Amino acid sequence: xxxxxxxxxxxxxxxxxxxxxxxxxxxxxxxxxxxxxxxxxxxxxxxxxxxxxxxxxxxxxxxxxxxxxxxxxxxxxxxxxxxxxxxxxxxxxxxxxxxxxxxxxxxxxxxxxxxxxxxxxxxxxxxxxxxxxxxxxxxxxxxxxxxxxxxxxxxxxxxxxxxxxxxxxxxxxxxxxxxxxxxxxxxxxxxxxxxxxxxxxxxxxxxxxxxxxxxxxxxxxxxxxxxxxxxxxxxxxxxxxxxxxxxxxxxxxxxxxxxxxxxxxxxxxxxxxxxxxxxxxxxxxxxxxxxxxxxxxxxxxxxxxxxxxxxxxxxxxxxxxxxxxxxxxxxxxxxxxxxxxxxxxxxxxxxxxxxxxxxxxxxxxxxxxxxxxxxxxxxxxxxxxxxxxxxxxxxxxxxxxxxxxxxxxxxxxxxxxxxxxxxxxxxxxxxxxxxxxxxxxxxxxxxxxxxxxxxxxxxxxxxxxxxxxxxxxxxxxxxxxxxxxxxxxxxxxxxxxxxx
Amino acid sequence: xxxxxxxxxxxxxxxxxxxxxxxxxxxxxxxxxxxxxxxxxxxxxxxxxxxxxxxxxxxxxxxxxxxxxxxxxxxxxxxxxxxxxxxxxxxxxxxxxxxxxxxxxxxxxxxxxxxxxxxxxxxxxxxxxxxxxxxxxxxxxxxxxxxxxxxxxxxxxxxxxxxxxxxxxxxxxxxxxxxxxxxxxxxxxxxxxxxxxxxxxxxxxxxxxxxxxxxxxxxxxxxxxxxxxxxxxxxxxxxxxxxxxxxxxxxxxxxxxxxxxxxxxxxxxxxxxxxxxxxxxxxxxxxxxxxxxxxxxx
Ligand SMILES: Nc1ncnc2c1ncn2[C@@H]1O[C@H](COP(=O)(O)OP(=O)(O)OP(=O)(O)O)[C@@H](O)[C@H]1O
Ligand SMILES: [Mg+2]
Numbered sequence: 001x002x003x004x005x006x007x008x009x010x011x012x013x014x015x016x017x018x019x020x021x022x023x024x025x026x027x028x029x030x031x032x033x034x035x036x037x038x039x040x041x042x043x044x045x046x047x048x049x050x051x052x053x054x055x056x057x058x059x060x061x062x063x064x065x066x067x068x069x070x071x072x073x074x075x076x077x078x079x080x081x082x083x084x085x086x087x088x089x090x091x092x093x094x095x096x097x098x099x100x101x102x103x104x105x106x107x108x109x110x111x112x113x114x115x116x117x118x119x120x121x122x123x124x125x126x127x128x129x130x131x132x133x134x135x136x137x138x139x140x141x142x143x144x145x146x147x148x149x150x151x152x153x154x155x156x157x158x159x160x161x162x163x164x165x166x167x168x169x170x171x172x173x174x175x176x177x178x179x180x181x182x183x184x185x186x187x188x189x190x191x192x193x194x195x196x197x198x199x200x201x202x203x204x205x206x207x208x209x210x211x212x213x214x215x216x217x218x219x220x221x222x223x224x225x226x227x228x229x230x231x232x233x234x235x236x237x238x239x240x241x242x243x244x245x246x247x248x249x250x251x252x253x254x255x256x257x258x259x260x261x262x263x264x265x266x267x268x269x270x271x272x273x274x275x276x277x278x279x280x281x282x283x284x285x286x287x288x289x290x291x292x293x294x295x296x297x298x299x300x301x302x303x304x305x306x307x308x309x310x311x312x313x314x315x316x317x318x319x320x321x322x323x324x325x326x327x328x329x330x331x332x333x334x335x336x337x338x339x340x341x342x343x344x345x346x347x348x349x350x351x352x353x354x355x356x357x358x359x360x361x362x363x364x365x366x367x368x369x370x371x372x373x374x375x376x377x378x379x380x381x382x383x384x385x386x387x388x389x390x391x392x393x394x395x396x397x398x399x400x401x402x403x404x405x406x407x408x409x410x411x412x413x414x415x416x417x418x419x420x421x422x423x424x425x426x427x428x429x430x431x432x433x434x435x436x437x438x439x440x441x442x443x444x445x446x447x448x449x450x451x452x453x454x455x456x457x458x459x460x461x462x463x464x465x466x467x468x469x470x471x472x473x474x475x476x477x478x479x480x481x482x483x484x485x486x487x488x489x490x491x492x493x494x495x496x497x498x499x500x
Numbered sequence: 501x502x503x504x505x506x507x508x509x510x511x512x513x514x515x516x517x518x519x520x521x522x523x524x525x526x527x528x529x530x531x532x533x534x535x536x537x538x539x540x541x542x543x544x545x546x547x548x549x550x551x552x553x554x555x556x557x558x559x560x561x562x563x564x565x566x567x568x569x570x571x572x573x574x575x576x577x578x579x580x581x582x583x584x585x586x587x588x589x590x591x592x593x594x595x596x597x598x599x600x601x602x603x604x605x606x607x608x609x610x611x612x613x614x615x616x617x618x619x620x621x622x623x624x625x626x627x628x629x630x631x632x633x634x635x636x637x638x639x640x641x642x643x644x645x646x647x648x649x650x651x652x653x654x655x656x657x658x659x660x661x662x663x664x665x666x667x668x669x670x671x672x673x674x675x676x677x678x679x680x681x682x683x684x685x686x687x688x689x690x691x692x693x694x695x696x697x698x699x700x701x702x703x704x705x706x707x708x709x710x711x712x713x714x715x716x717x718x719x720x721x722x723x724x725x726x727x728x729x730x731x732x733x734x735x736x737x738x739x740x741x742x743x744x745x746x747x748x749x750x751x752x753x754x755x756x757x758x759x760x761x762x763x764x765x766x767x768x769x770x771x772x773x774x775x776x777x778x779x780x781x782x783x784x785x786x787x788x789x790x791x792x793x794x795x796x797x798x
Contacts, residue, residue: 047687068689083684085677096677097688099670106670147688 004053006039008394011386013039014050015210021155026177026187028197028218031207031230032426033398034384037190038080040207041157044188045077046070071097076148077157080397080424081335082140086133091115093132094146118150122183124176136286138169145176156180158189160397162196163424166284166452174200192398192426194223206230231428238431238459240438245274245462248308249326249415249446250296255305255315257291257470265291266302267470273446275414278437280461281450282486288470289450290332293419296448297329298322299337310414323352328411330404332419332450334397338404341393345385348392348400349374349407381406382432398425402433409436416440419450434460454483468492507643509757509764514644514652515718516763517756519544519727521655522710523734524752525662526703528743532666533699534679538594539579541731542601543704547572547711549605552722553612555624564625565712572708573701575601580697598731606724620721627651627716651713656749658706663745675699707731729779736782740789755781 006014014036021027029037042048044055046064055062057073064070067077085093091111100110115128124142126135132143141161148156158177162170177187177200191197197204198218205215206229213229228234250273257266266288273279283289294300296307298319307315314322331337339348350359350370358369374388383403385395392400401424408416418437422430437447437460451457457464464481466474466489474489485495523540530537551568555561575597582588609615627649636642666672677685678692685692714730715722733755741748755778762777 066689067687071689077687079687083681083687085680085684087680088677092673096673097690099673101670105668106673 001040001044001055002053004040004043004055005051006036006043006048007051009386012036012210014043014053017053017207017210017212019044019205019212021186021188023154023186024181024184025203026181026189026201028201028204029188029190029207030192030194030197030204030226031213032209033402033424033429034209034396035207035230035426036210037207038159038396041077041159041188041190044070045075045157047077071151071153074152074154075157076151076153076155078141078144078148078159078161080159080163082144084132084140084143086131088132089128090126090130090132090135090143091128093143094118094128094150096147098151114150115146118146122146122149122176123179137164138166138172141165141169141173149180153185155186155188158187160190160192160424162191162193163397166286167454168284170196192424192430194226194427197226198223208232227427230426233428238434238438240460243276243441243462245277246444247275249273249275249310250448251306251308252296253306253308255292255295255307256303257288257295257300258303263469264303265470266295266305269305269467269470269472271465271472271475273415273448275446276441276444277462278441278447278449278460280457280464281448281467282454282457282464282490283452283467284490285452287467289419289467291470292467293329293332293417293450296322296417297327323411323413326414327417328352328408328413328415329417330408330419330421332423334401334404334423335393339392339400341391343392344389345378345383345392345395345403346370346374346388348403349377351407352411353407377403377406377410381436382429398429401425402429405433405436409440412443413445415446415448417448417450420452421449422451422453422456454486458483458486466490503640504643505764507640509760510644511646511648511760512763513753513756513760514648515756516759517752518652518655518717519710519714519730520734520737520755521659521749521752522651522713523707523731524737524741524748525655525659525745526706526710527735527738528741528745528748529662529666529675529699529706530703531738531743532676532679533696534682535584535696535700536590536594537579537583537700537703538590538735539575539597539731540703540707540734541727541729542594542597543572543575543579543707544711544714544731544734545598545605545725545727546575546601547708548715548726549608549711549722550708551712552619552624552715552720553608555716555720556613556619556621559623559625561625561627564716565709568712568715569705569708572711573705576701576704576707577697579704580700584693584696584700602725605722609722609724617724618721619723624720626720649713649717651709651717655713659745659749666745707734710734733778733782736786740785751785754785 001019004014004017017040031037039048043050046067046069062073094115095111100107100114112128119125124146126139126142132140161173165173174196181187201218203215203217204221204226206213206226208230252269252271255266255269256264259265281289291300295302298317301316305315306313309325309327312325314325335341350373353359358373360366371388378385381402383399405421422433440447449457449461458481462478464476465472466486468489488495523544527537527540547568550571551564554567555564579593583590583593609619613619629647629649635645666676674690675695678695682692715726737751737755738748740751758778758781762774765774
């Protein structure tokens, strides 16, 4: 790719970018949120047309008008947001576009067989007859990979593939990538997790503000150098001074949420969070964290149990009531719960602030107030945007996350539930968001942090609970928590008291 | 109740079902590709009008049926362009087309033939009534199938073909994928918008044929606004049939039955009251159905 430039309105998403890729190589593309990484990949995959610039493949000039053209040239992409047909089977999703036929008909039996053969060939196992919607995220991603492999792609693009995976799934993914590279596939991976870069890439390319900054062989760089090039400054280790908690803010007692099967999704779950305290919930995702958040915020009705928020039982109350009672929430899935993709930035920013006196009076919106407020969030949290009328869905993944974090922190509520608050944000923004959470703690508010990133939990939390199969299976003070102990409990193991 | 009476109710049920089923299949394929088509009524009514107009002008059945299908498809094309291509609001497009065609056909009737409200002429050629020699003489069945037209049979074949196409072929799989996740379909190189437009045009053709079945079925004539809400009943039938071609047969038969009963009771109760039966049934069915699906989601 040479001299690639892409302009959205007045914004240069890509500005004269070069990219080369050799056979059998893994290239990592890193850079801040909104640096233009996804845009560059969408151009390579034919989803977007460059404003100027050219793409050469094996020395030949290419014009990709649609993904169809790119697929024909053996380029495949696993997008940041999965592109799957949930009510269909794994096999149907994989063979899409090049289906086996029997006469006039779609031969679904053959589709299952070719899927099995494909799984065998690449050592990626999955039940072809399962519905994709029933598969956990890790398997859904595997479907995406197999889809690309079925199209016989030689170049595979991964856009933030590990953002939604558990640590185990990430390791598996990295192994798969290595294996594919050994089989002669060329791979491009976009990621914010620099240790993944060190683990898997051959070469690293850094982008900033739409521009190509530098590239280097992995062996000649370090995490420190990369982060310096990405953000343009050094990231320092943070020291968190201990702080005395003030009174109780949240107390969850014996919370039960019955599932469709015999097992409870939340099983007599009890925790408490005090003011001036960050409490982390560690766990492999899928152990009831999502349901816990939904019960606490009023999206789900718990079967039994109490949720005491500032002394008031809010279990089963409506979302509005719980927010009024003093709870804000950074949701885990920013597109599902966090924003409406087609709403403007102003609309996105004032959600749940609409009743504050700055933004509305007597039920009428004060547009100037709303704009000023939005601008203060956008500026204060460094959300890269091209104006308040931009649609939320057009922000880069990390920037929409920053906007949602800004909106929820600025609620100044006694309790903040932060679920995966730094999912998909760059290291600079991650540091920033972490500081904001700590600031909130300084102000004496309570923060409940739910994250699948163990390092995030360990560095921020004053106390840590481990959740496993809907139960709180362990409680640690910060000083006593070790990664090993947490890991054992997260996997359903037991701690040997004598040893610990 | 005599068996002859029951047979005659079934017979009129079958006749009433045909236009509803054809239009409901059109509605079903639209919702299968994620398009909310409200203009079914317009697509049907224009089919009623042009099949009769061409019938009157040429005396050719083939041309008449063709005109019904084509005119419906043309209205479908308008919907496809405005609603799918240029993304105009579905309710606005649908409602205005329904009103436009209602007024437009009345106006054309006057303009072309100088008639007000009704075109009913001995010159009009009716569709062949099928009375098979052997079956005609079987006591109950003969009465049930008496005087049905070819369209009354064809509509079930259309439903079966649609089923096979959508659920058994590759192109059908691609069509369904557009409704499931348009972005995913596009990212795999399917031209999703084009498929949506094609399906809306096809729904227009099916509704046009449904309109033809209405104006050239039991009677051969055109009256002002003769669809009287059948497009909306068809929408209800499609949603009750979960946009599945085969299930839609049954939901359409249900609404056909309501009309059949309504007709049969005409002589017993006031006809103004009996004629409301299909509409009341539509509302009741939709309420019951949506409550059930709401509970399933919870
Ligand atoms: N469809 C669009 N319309 C307008 N602006 C857009 C559009 N898509 C992207 N942008 C802008 O282009 C810039 C680059 O976005 P891109 O998605 O490539 O960033 P990124 O490097 O992938 O960031 P992240 O790490 O947060 O995913 C952003 O500032 C974004 O707001
Ligand atoms: Mg991105």
